[in-house]
Amino acid sequence: MTLQKTNLSAQNSELYAQLFAQTRLAQHASRLLANASSDSKNAALQQMAIQLLRHESLILEANALDIEQATARGMKQNLLDRLTLTPARLQTIAAGVEAVVALPDPIGVTLASWQLSNGMQMEKRSVPLGVIVMIYEARPNVTVDAASLTIKTGNAVVLRGSSDALRTNRAITKALREALQHSHLPIDAIQLVEFTEHEAVDYLVRMNETVDLVIPRGGAGLIQSVLQKSTVPVIETGVGNxxxxxxxxxxxxxxxxxxxxxxxxxxxxxxxxxxxxxxxxxxxxxxxxxxxxxxxxxxxxxxxxxxxxxxxxxxxxxxxxxxxxxxxxxxxxxxxxxxxxxxxxxxxxxxxxxxxxxxxxxxxxxxxxxxxxxxxxxxxxxxxxxxTDGFVYGFGAEIGISTQKLHARGPMGLQALTSYKYIGYGNGQIVQ
CATH class of the missing domain: 3.40.309.10 (Aldehyde Dehydrogenase; Chain A, domain 2)
Incomplete structure (x- = not known):
């Protein structure tokens, strides 16, 4: 691991090292999670819904502090609404996690199969993407949506939300990680970046060694900044005019x-x-x-x-x-x-x-x-x-709405967080 790989200055090597360590833990967790059974992943999701409601008072207290701070800084009312959690909204968020449980597991599915002329049997099988970095603004529901969809698809997620929602995201992430621990799945599959420095995003989007995909979700400025700086593949979640x-x-x-x-x-x-x-x-x-x-x-x-x-x-x-x-x-x-x-x-x-x-x-x-x-x-x-919403479409939740055409478009549910590999069954075939 070297700072030179980021093409950024080495002014904050400690910050880079800590972020890299987080993504490395997420990478290790993703490899374990990729082999988890559907039952174990669903059990973890059920626990996530339970723990969110068990931690309701702590989450809402944290959210109230974030709202107080954002109000004092002059945040506009429409943005305050996106930041605000209520008991009803938290119930809806938990229900979204439970809805993901009911969906078919998209991992390990044989998407196609055929036999080659040499007798070799081929399969195209769905697999997780690996480590997904979510960069988003003051929307605590995104924390849960991203975590539930990535766990279901066997991916690990590194969450970097806005500083405006840091206390709320910290409380939510604590509940979600406890759910993974209860379910005997790697807790590092859900990581929260608590560094608020702008350089943190610059570093994360260039960690090709440990990160497989970046999804920015927010205003045009955030999305364009990530697109311009990232060396990791990015899915553009679009501005909605x-x-x-x-x-x-x-x-x-x-x-x-x-x-x-x-x-x-x-x-x-x-x-x-x-x-x-x-x-x-x-x-x-x-x-x-x-x-x-x-x-x-x-x-x-x-x-x-x-x-x-x-x-x-x-x-x-x-x-x-x-x-x-x-x-x-x-x-x-x-x-x-x-x-x-x-x-x-x-x-x-x-x-x-x-x-x-x-x-x-x-x-x-x-x-x-x-x-x-x-x-x-x-x-x-x-x-x-x-x-236009993943929950409305029957996806259980969404990790964002993509306005690009590759590799996902529209509300991104489980399928958008998968890739595939080819598997061949032979009996000694070689290239002549």
């Missing part, structure tokens, strides 16, 4: 229900809608009332000139190019009237982030065009963008 397009043939009541849900149900998450596109034929009758509903829900509206003219009493902020490209993660919405579905598709192509897009229309033909032409991880007809 999501759109709802209300077509001229949309059911008005459905369009209202979907738009309100997509924007206001939980605006701080990546699958909330940031831009509403409305066909010019339906806009005069439907849009003024929709804007009023959004305003009553506390949504700050940014609109094109035609939108503003339909509701002058709302003092809608003039929209600019930045609004079309912004992931607000807040009760803010950009609104634009378009000529037709073609203009809607063009707008989404120019400004979207290939996360989630939705069309509301009765026209099967228009819907088919939209679904075919839009390049995104998820494209919906008559449904809210908020549905």
């Amino acid at each position: 999501c759109h709802v397009y209300v077509d001229s043939e949309a059911d008005p009541e459905m369009a209202t229900r979907i738009t309100l849900n997509a924007k206001t149900q939980r605006p701080s998450v990546c699958n909330s809608t940031e831009t509403l596109l409305v066909h010019e034929k339906i806009a005069p009758d439907w849009l003024p009332q929709m804007l009023t509903h959004l305003h009553e829900h506390g949504v700050e509206l940014h609109g094109c000139e035609r939108t503003r003219a339909l509701a002058p009493q709302l003092a809608i902020i003039p929209a600019n190019q930045d609004d079309w490209a912004t992931e607000y993660l807040d009760l803010k919405l950009a609104v634009k009237i378009v000529a037709d579905v073609e203009e809607a598709i063009e707008h989404i192509t120019n400004y979207g982030t290939r996360h989630t897009e939705s069309i509301v229309t009765r026209s099967e033909e228009t819907a088919a065009l939209f679904l075919q032409r839009i390049d995104a991880t998820a494209v919906y007809h008559n449904a809210s963008t908020r549905l």
Whole structure:
């Protein structure tokens, strides 16, 4: 192990050495976990759900301190919401772990088998990835989701969350590691990095010797920084500049229900809608009332000139190019009237982030065009963008939502955390 392999300065060799030691422990644990039975992994997951609830008071106390500190530093309300845990949210998180238990084990599955012309029998079999480093912001649920999915898939995880959630993540990780200990699985399969220095991330993403995959989950700045600095393979979990397009043939009541849900149900998450596109034929009758509903829900509206003219009493902020490209993660919405579905598709192509897009229309033909032409991880007809979620999809939990195309795309559940190897059964075959 040498600092030179990181291509970084050796100013903090002690930090690097400690991080390397953590990833080396995780690597050893991953090799043991790769051979664990489905029953033992499921027993550990059951214990994880139990221990989370047993440690509820400690976790919530730690979370309260993190919230107090973040509030004092001026963290925005939408980000505070992502940081906050409640008894109900912790119950939901534990239920997500139990849901993973019920899913089939994806490891050791024969994906294909065939016989070569020389008589050798071949198999393609699923295997774990190894050591996964998660780099994420102040979202304690990610700590549990990542741990449960990696344990189920026989991987080890190194968690590097935001300093804003350090106390919460420490309490959660303690509970999860105790669950592994109760289940006689290697506790080092779940590691929490408690170093808050920015250099810690720079070092982790270049530890090719011990780390197999890096998954950044957070804002655009975090993701781009990891992508630019990492020498370890990275899965890009994308920014969610999501759109709802209300077509001229949309059911008005459905369009209202979907738009309100997509924007206001939980605006701080990546699958909330940031831009509403409305066909010019339906806009005069439907849009003024929709804007009023959004305003009553506390949504700050940014609109094109035609939108503003339909509701002058709302003092809608003039929209600019930045609004079309912004992931607000807040009760803010950009609104634009378009000529037709073609203009809607063009707008989404120019400004979207290939996360989630939705069309509301009765026209099967228009819907088919939209679904075919839009390049995104998820494209919906008559449904809210908020549905793009591993739990909703039946994955039990998700480790992130990938907006790239290799090797995983969309909500990443168990399958996204596996690789495969080829196994051959011969009786003396050689290359002639």
